[in-house]
Amino acid sequence: MSKLLSYKEIRISSSTSPIEYKQAGYRQRYLAIEGKEIANTGIDCETCLFYAEASGMDMKNATKISNKLNQGIHTLDQDFMSDLSCLIPNGHYIATLLKVYPRVKREAYGTEYYKAGLRNISSMKKMEEYIVPIQxxxxxxxxxxxxxxxxxxxxxxxxxxSISFLDIKYPLNHFDEIWVYSHFLLDGHHKMFAADKAQKPITLLSFLSIDESFASKKQIDKLFQVLT
Structure with a gap:
């Protein structure tokens, strides 16, 4: 189960990220580059250097970001948050620093993801947390x-x-609501897999999109009460 270390609400308005959000159909959402879908992040369904290069960012600065992530961060430093605007699309976010204990899962048809936690919000509401690799x-x-x-x-x-989303699902039985808190990795595929193999935690810097989540601001605020 993940542990909340710190969070901060921010807006990004001068991003040079090549990543964009693309919605298609009912509650379907993609991460895309130049219109090409790279990950389906909808609820019915050491890469940062690559993204930085695609954005046209000075590779010296991109390497600096990668090195800092590799060393591990402990606080949400404003200068570092600004540096990351080369990777995170424009929008309204809550930057969140979590300690995560990833456990890899593989579906029969080959899909991989990490389970990061399961919490009961109330007797009829639960939250499932996942980390989703792109690689x-x-x-x-x-x-x-x-x-x-x-x-x-x-x-x-x-x-x-990661770029993250909180999506509220309404199943037909057992629960009134299932809150799906998903983190889509931009950087850290080796780190996450290593943490699973070693059965040890690592930290995750998550940019939770307020604009793109299928959840209300009230529900997002409740998320952080649950995580605390």
Missing amino acids: SSESLNPIALNDYIERVNVEETPTAL
Whole structure:
């Protein structure tokens, strides 16, 4: 189960990120680059360097961001939040620093994701938390993976980066509401898989989109009460 370390509401208005949001159909939402869908983030269904390069960002600054995430962050520093505008699309967010304990799950048809927590909000409401990779574990570099496993085994906590959403589902039975809190990884695929292998936590810097979530502001505010 994830543990909330810190959060801050922010707006990004001068982003150079190549990533954009794309909605299609009822409660369907995608992350896209130049119109090409890279991840379905709807509820019915060491990459930061790549994104920075695609945005035209100076690679010296991009490497600085990557290095800081690899070292692990402990506070939501405003200067670093500003640096990340090369990766996060314009919008209204709550920047959230979490400690996560990822546990990888694989579906029979090959889909991978991480379970990060399950909480009861009330007797008829529950929250499920997931971390969703864009890159498959089979494509990970084994040398980099082993390096991160060694690091988390000696209690280092590198930081992964995600765009996140809170989506409210209304099932037909058992629960009145299921709150799906999903983190789509922009950076940290090796870190997350290593944390699962080592059975150790890492930190996750999550930009929760207020604009794009299928949830009200009141429900988003309740989320942080539940996480605290």
